[in-house]
Amino acid sequence: MTEEREALRRKLADSNGLRGLQRHQPADVEATVQTFYRDGFAVVENVLTPAQVAFLRAGCEREAAAIMALDPERKGNRGPNRYSYGGASITNSVLHREEWAMLVDLPTLTPIITAIFESEDYRVARAAGDFCMPGAEYQRLHADIGDHSGGFHDPRGIVSIRDLPCPVVCCNFLAQDFTKFNGPTRQIPGTQHSREPIPSLEDEPEWMRLSTVYPAPAGSVLIRDIRAWHGGTPNLSDDMRAIPNAMFQAPWFHIRQPPSIPRPMFEKLSEHGQRICRFLVTDDALQTGYRI
Numbered sequence: 633m634t635e636e637r638e639a640l641r642r643k644l645a646d647s648n649g650l651r652g653l654q655r656h657q658p659a660d661v662e663a664t665v666q667t668f669y670r671d672g673f674a675v676v677e678n679v680l681t682p683a684q685v686a687f688l689r690a691g692c693e694r695e696a697a698a699i700m701a702l703d704p705e706r707k708g709n710r711g712p713n714r715y716s717y718g719g720a721s722i723t724n725s726v727l728h729r730e731e732w733a734m735l736v737d738l739p740t741l742t743p744i745i746t747a748i749f750e751s752e753d754y755r756v757a758r759a760a761g762d763f764c765m766p767g768a769e770y771q772r773l774h775a776d777i778g779d780h781s782g783g784f785h786d787p788r789g790i791v792s793i794r795d796l797p798c799p800v801v802c803c804n805f806l807a808q809d810f811t812k813f814n815g816p817t818r819q820i821p822g823t824q825h826s827r828e829p830i831p832s833l834e835d836e837p838e839w840m841r842l843s844t845v846y847p848a849p850a851g852s853v854l855i856r857d858i859r860a861w862h863g864g865t866p867n868l869s870d871d872m873r874a875i876p877n878a879m880f881q882a883p884w885f886h887i888r889q890p891p892s893i894p895r896p897m898f899e900k901l902s903e904h905g906q907r908i909c910r911f912l913v914t915d916d917a918l919q920t921g922y923r924i
């Protein structure tokens with residue numbers, strides 16, 4: 633390990649992790665929604681059982697291996713050693729795999745998503761997520777959506793997508809613990825409505841770099857308003873850090889997605905799962921695979 637890496641490791645050991653990070657339980661629906669609307673994100677533990685975590689983690693490793701087989705130099709598709717499953721998938725999604733289909737209607741999470749949107753009539757955009765390998769560095773802070781998304785644009789230039797209620801919720805599931813060293817996501821509380829410019833890596837204050845979702849155990853979910861500022865952090869561990877996701881669109885918002893779930897997989901979903909995935913199902917043979 634280089635001297636620089638060792639210094640970073642010491643700093644992360646001392647100070648990595650958001651001060652006062654609240655972690656909710658699945659039954660705390662109201663408190664979770666309040667935290668979500670206040671901070672632009674919320675963490676809920678025990679959304680997945682240990683068996684579901686093991687199943688999901690194995691799926692993440694299998695799909696990551698398929699992606700990295702196309703990228704022996706580990707250039708990544710989100711910077712070196714950093715990958716988006718959705719960005720690599722030719723359907724933009726991994727919903728054709730059971731591990732991801734499992735994520736769209738969990739009894740521990742559906743009541744929270746329903747409460748956030750105050751409606752059951754939200755829809756799945758996709759299920760994908762990301763992973764980073766040892767050696768991944770800081771990813772710059774960013775938002776996952778801007779104006780002109782989902783058909784939203786105010787030609788008068790008055791209302792920004794940042795003035796609206798939350799249009800899209802991204803649920804990132806922890807397929808392992810978030811530790812101080814394995815690249816936990818950093819989230820900047822209260823930025824979901826901000827119109828300030830998002831700082832570059834060079835301009836980012838130290839406290840933001842350390843504002844990571846730590847500690848949070850495997851089986852937790854990080855529920856994000858995708859407008860909130862966030863970014864990846866260095867993976868100094870020896871293992872992959874994977875956070876597969878499911879993304880839900882508000883009933884009044886629609887980003888068109890290509891078909892991503894074959895009919896036989898769709899039919900395994902619950903009634904609610906089928907309703908919220910109805911725009912993603914196809915009867916055609918779905919071509920799946922990855923490109924870098």
Ligand SMILES: [Fe+2]
Pocket residue numbers: 774775776862
């Ligand atoms: Fe992002």
